[in-house]
Amino acid sequence: PVEPAQPTAGMQALKSARLLQVKEIDSVKYPNGILSPNPAVNNISKSQGIQYSKDFLMQFQDVFKEKPSLDWDAKVKETIGDGSDSA
Amino acid sequence: MADVAPAQTGANPQSPVPLDSIPISPEGALNGTVAVKSEKPAHSETDLVTVFHNPDNFNVKHPLMNHWTLWFTKPPSGKGDNWNDLLKEVITFETVEEFWGIYNNITLTSELALKSDYHLFKKGVRPEWEDPQNKHGGKWSYSFKEKKSIPIDSLWLHVMLAAIGETLEDDGDGEVMGVVVNVRKAFFRIGLWTRTVGKSVPGGGDGNNAGGKGRTTEQGKDVLMKIGKRFKEAIGLGDTEQVEFSGHMDAAHAGSTRAKAKFTI
Numbered sequence: 001p002v003e004p005a006q007p008t009a010g011m012q013a014l015k016s017a018r019l020l021q022v023k024e025i026d027s028v029k030y031p032n033g034i035l036s037p038n039p040a041v042n043n044i045s046k047s048q049g050i051q052y053s054k055d056f057l058m059q060f061q062d063v064f065k066e067k068p069s070l071d072w073d074a075k076v077k078e079t080i081g082d083g084s085d086s087a
Numbered sequence: 088m089a090d091v092a093p094a095q096t097g098a099n100p101q102s103p104v105p106l107d108s109i110p111i112s113p114e115g116a117l118n119g120t121v122a123v124k125s126e127k128p129a130h131s132e133t134d135l136v137t138v139f140h141n142p143d144n145f146n147v148k149h150p151l152m153n154h155w156t157l158w159f160t161k162p163p164s165g166k167g168d169n170w171n172d173l174l175k176e177v178i179t180f181e182t183v184e185e186f187w188g189i190y191n192n193i194t195l196t197s198e199l200a201l202k203s204d205y206h207l208f209k210k211g212v213r214p215e216w217e218d219p220q221n222k223h224g225g226k227w228s229y230s231f232k233e234k235k236s237i238p239i240d241s242l243w244l245h246v247m248l249a250a251i252g253e254t255l256e257d258d259g260d261g262e263v264m265g266v267v268v269n270v271r272k273a274f275f276r277i278g279l280w281t282r283t284v285g286k287s288v289p290g291g292g293d294g295n296n297a298g299g300k301g302r303t304t305e306q307g308k309d310v311l312m313k314i315g316k317r318f319k320e321a322i323g324l325g326d327t328e329q330v331e332f333s334g335h336m337d338a339a340h341a342g343s344t345r346a347k348a349k350f351t352i
Contacts, residue, residue: 008143009143009144010142010143013138013141013142013143013144013145013146014145014148014182014184014185014188016146017145017146017147017148017184018146018147018148019147019148019150019181019182020135020147020148020149020150024135024147027135028135028137028147029135030137030139031139031140034139048152048258049150049151049152049153049253050149050150050152051152051252051253051254052149052183052248052251052252052253052254053252053254054245054248054249054252054254054321056252057183057186057248057251057252058248059139060138060183060184060186060187061187061190061191063138063139063142063187064138064142064184064187064188064191065187065188065191065192066188067188067192068178068180068185068188068189068192072192073192075177076177076192076193076194079159079161079175079177080159080161080175080177080193080194080199080203081161081200
């Protein structure tokens with residue numbers, strides 16, 4: 001029998017991590033050089049959620065690259081194709 | 088700062104020693120002659136460990152204000168397939184981390200076949216104007232006709248980030264339904280769909296919300312114009328270019344050639 005694919009550590013961390021709460025966002029000590037979500041746009045006392053600036057969000061681009069699921073590649077191929085099939 | 092273990096026996100520091108012979112708690116720390124600081128302890132239960140601290144072992148993730156669904160329109164096969172078969176729901180997500188996991192593992196817009204679309208819409212709203220939450224609405228859009236010279240991948244990324252980061256509208260505006268990119272032979276088009284065309288809608292209630300009677304037509308237009316301005320900034324357009332707003336119904340009834348823009352900015 002073929003060994004089933006195992007989720008990576010990053011995939012498991014994503015699954016088990018909990019959602020940050022709005023009131024906690026100021027308590028996160030981001031590592032040096034990482035921008036926190038722009039406090040100017042977040043009125044924590046009244047906001048229902050957190051607004052994120054483009055610059056904050058772009059910082060994740062090279063940090064989190066895990067596939068959303070083990071069967072992701074097959075799913076993408078099925079729904080989107082490889083892009084080479086022409087209309 | 089003398090953060091090193093105290094010299095114990097005068098042994099040559101260059102010569103390798105068995106690992107188990109290295110004292111874990113140097114005596115110097117006990118008699119106070121050398122300040123030995125232990126390394127920062129492993130994260131305790133209460134620490135907020137983000138993906139930036141440890142991408143393999145983080146314990147909090149960044150929530151989005153809304154849950155979003157990515158959809159894809161497949162190019163027609165030419166065998167008379169209908170729209171419902173071509174529009175595919177890809178995945179729904181609710182965190183910044185999930186967004187990047189998806190984005191980093193999906194086909195770039197520049198690599199899609201002609202007549203494909205990506206749609207990123209709030210969960211529960213189909214990216215079709217017939218959807219009850221879209222049918223009274225409209226869209227801001229812009230067509231990029233110089234396909235070769237524009238960085239469509241980063242423009243589409245930036246407009247998605249503005250949507251999920253909730254910087255296209257303010258708390259309570261309630262207009263943004265989703266964003267879309269169309270890949271066509273002569274152009275790439277990026278659009279932003281809104282719940283209304285600035286007017287109250289049937290069942291919209293009495294409040295000052297999108298479609299509510301408490302939001303005057305003037306206020307409704309102001310909200311849409313503000314969103315259009317932010318959309319235009321997100322896709323990097325300057326003062327000389329204009330984005331156009333049109334109602335879905337107008338376009339459906341008038342036919343695309345006669346549909347005229349309701350607003351431009």
